[in-house]
Amino acid sequence: WFKRPSVKHVKGPPSASFWLGHEGVLRGQDNAGDLEMKWCREYGTVYRIAGCLGQSVLVVCDPKALEHVFHPSRPYPKSKDTLFLIDLIIGKGLVTVDNDNHHRQRKILNPAFPSAQLRKYQVIFQQCSDKLVNDIQRSLTGSDDTVNAVDWTGKVSLDIIGLASFRYDFRALDGQESELERAMKHLFTASQVNTTASELIFIALIRMLPYWVLWFLRLISTREIRLLASSGNVAKKVAREVMVRNNEVQVSDGDRDIVNVLGQNIARARSEGKMQDDEVEAQLMTFVVAGHETSSTSMAWILYELAVHPEYQSIIRAELKQSNDYDSMPFLNAAIKETLRIHPMAPSLTRTAPHDDVLPLSEGKTLAIPKGQTLFCSVYLYNRLPCLWGDDAEEWNPARFFDKTLPGSLGVYANLMTFSSGSRSCIGWRFAVMQLQTVLANLLLHFEFSLPEGGVEIQHFPGSPGVVPVVKGKAHLGSQIPLRVGVLH
Ligand code: HEM
Numbered sequence: 386w387f388k389r390p391s392v393k394h395v396k397g398p399p400s401a402s403f404w405l406g407h408e409g410v411l412r413g414q415d416n417a418g419d420l421e422m423k424w425c426r427e428y429g430t431v432y433r434i435a436g437c438l439g440q441s442v443l444v445v446c447d448p449k450a451l452e453h454v455f456h457p458s459r460p461y462p463k464s465k466d467t468l469f470l471i472d473l474i475i476g477k478g479l480v481t482v483d484n485d486n487h488h489r490q491r492k493i494l495n496p497a498f499p500s501a502q503l504r505k506y507q508v509i510f511q512q513c514s515d516k517l518v519n520d521i522q523r524s525l526t527g528s529d530d531t532v533n534a535v536d537w538t539g540k541v542s543l544d545i546i547g548l549a550s551f552r553y554d555f556r557a558l559d560g561q562e563s564e565l566e567r568a569m570k571h572l573f574t575a576s577q578v579n580t581t582a583s584e585l586i587f588i589a590l591i592r593m594l595p596y597w598v599l600w601f602l603r604l605i606s607t608r609e610i611r612l613l614a615s616s617g618n619v620a621k622k623v624a625r626e627v628m629v630r631n632n633e634v635q636v637s638d639g640d641r642d643i644v645n646v647l648g649q650n651i652a653r654a655r656s657e658g659k660m661q662d663d664e665v666e667a668q669l670m671t672f673v674v675a676g677h678e679t680s681s682t683s684m685a686w687i688l689y690e691l692a693v694h695p696e697y698q699s700i701i702r703a704e705l706k707q708s709n710d711y712d713s714m715p716f717l718n719a720a721i722k723e724t725l726r727i728h729p730m731a732p733s734l735t736r737t738a739p740h741d742d743v744l745p746l747s748e749g750k751t752l753a754i755p756k757g758q759t760l761f762c763s764v765y766l767y768n769r770l771p772c773l774w775g776d777d778a779e780e781w782n783p784a785r786f787f788d789k790t791l792p793g794s795l796g797v798y799a800n801l802m803t804f805s806s807g808s809r810s811c812i813g814w815r816f817a818v819m820q821l822q823t824v825l826a827n828l829l830l831h832f833e834f835s836l837p838e839g840g841v842e843i844q845h846f847p848g849s850p851g852v853v854p855v856v857k858g859k860a861h862l863g864s865q866i867p868l869r870v871g872v873l874h
Pocket of ligand 1: 463491550675679729804805809811812813814816
């Protein structure tokens with residue numbers, strides 16, 4: 386007499402197009418997240434939208450359902466289109482491998498990421514921050530000093546990830562624009578501005594077709610495939626150079642930085658077959674791609690929010706004058722958390738149900754879903770749920786993190802889904818937070834940030850897999866957060 390609700394009972398907005406479903410309007414919106422938020426208000430924390438070619442897609446931000454999907458003991462796999470596109474840039478590294486291969490690679494790399502190990506990178510974070518401060522100071526003329534914050538944060542995070550993860554100096558802060566920096570710049574906007582219907586349908590096909598067909602799809606030259614593959618080739622070239630150089634670098638047993646962990650593995654791999662050379666190469670590319678733009682964009686967003694809320698700049702400066710221990714500075718850390726909450730780099734994580742399943746939902750409800758069901762797990766919506774974050778969830782208000790009653794168990798950092806959750810969560814989240822703390826502290830001690838004359842409207846450009854900050858009407862110029870910079874005396 387009782388039938389469990391299933392996907393076909395789930396409500397959602399009507400779709401006007403069999404070919405594009407809602408994917409066209411989602412990609413075409415000015416500000417990623419606006420439509421998702423509108424539908425969430427109308428239909429709740431799990432709703433159904435149409436994918437291309439009549440696919441049914443569930444958009445999920447219900448905390449209980451996300452806990453289930455990302456649970457370490459039964460994580461839902463990433464969808465094929467996500468894996469296919471990222472694989473074009475970085476190959477079979479930690480982000481793209483699945484199941485046993487993922488478990489094996491993660492076990493090898495985990496020892497390079499505990500706090501004690503990462504603290505050794507503090508010297509690199511500080512040296513690069515000092516260089517950044519000097520470079521910015523030299524570049525300012527004293528009149529209208531408006532800079533694109535993303536240019537500077539991009540340089541510092543590229544140098545940091547190169548030096549810390551494989552002892553390679555990109556020298557971006559020395560004014561050198563490396564081939565890799567050029568290739569990565571605007572990659573996600575250039576490949577996705579004005580996405581056409583056929584490009585969207587192509588990606589939907591990747592999601593639907595069996596793996597053996599996907600190999601042939603690589604031969605089809607769409608704009609996105611071309612750009613991703615050519616950036617992948619540059620990244621591969623850099624990784625080869627690094628491998629050759631690091632074969633000459635001493636690999637020691639005591640220190641477990643990323644180079645040592647990988648270096649010891651190359652040696653062991655040859656005898657035990659644990660990790661192959663092309664996998665090591667893929668890890669190097671993985672760290673640059675996964676750790677560079679994510680950190681750089683998040684850093685620029687924090688500067689933007691601090692420019693909008695200058696009172697927080699003064700409060701954080703006062704904290705910085707009283708202590709050297711970044712972890713003990715409540716406002717610095719709250720500003721970082723709040724910005725990562727409002728501006729997550731990956732606003733949605735696509736997952737596929739591995740088998741027929743029952744999703745637990747809040748308030749004791751459940752939902753039956755079939756094997757193969759596509760889920761857009763919305764980080765953007767989860768991070769803005771009023772039931773978790775309060776009625777002002779859409780506003781930037783760091784003070785919310787001082788509220789001890791904030792509920793939460795999901796996400797590896799501050800109950801946010803920004804670094805994801807469970808066994809596929811971001812391995813570099815502590816690295817990212819320490820880097821953000823150090824660079825921001827140094828910038829705030831030397832400069833005052835404000836909005837450009839007349840203000841500026843920054844939008845979340847709906848790229849895939851990450852959103853890109855763009856100036857309204859100027860998405861074709863790529864990632865931009867213009868800010869005025871004044872020197873503090
Ligand atoms: C603010 C900065 C960062 C953000 C917002 C971020 C976000 C994320 C997210 C959401 C995922 C999960 C992706 C998915 O499931 O599809 C992820 C995975 C990953 N991130 Fe980060 N990340 C950041 C910085 C870094 C840094 C600095 C590194 C390297 C040092 C890094 C390395 C990785 C790797 C290797 C994975 C794959 C982990 C796995 O599948 O086991 N990330 N990151």
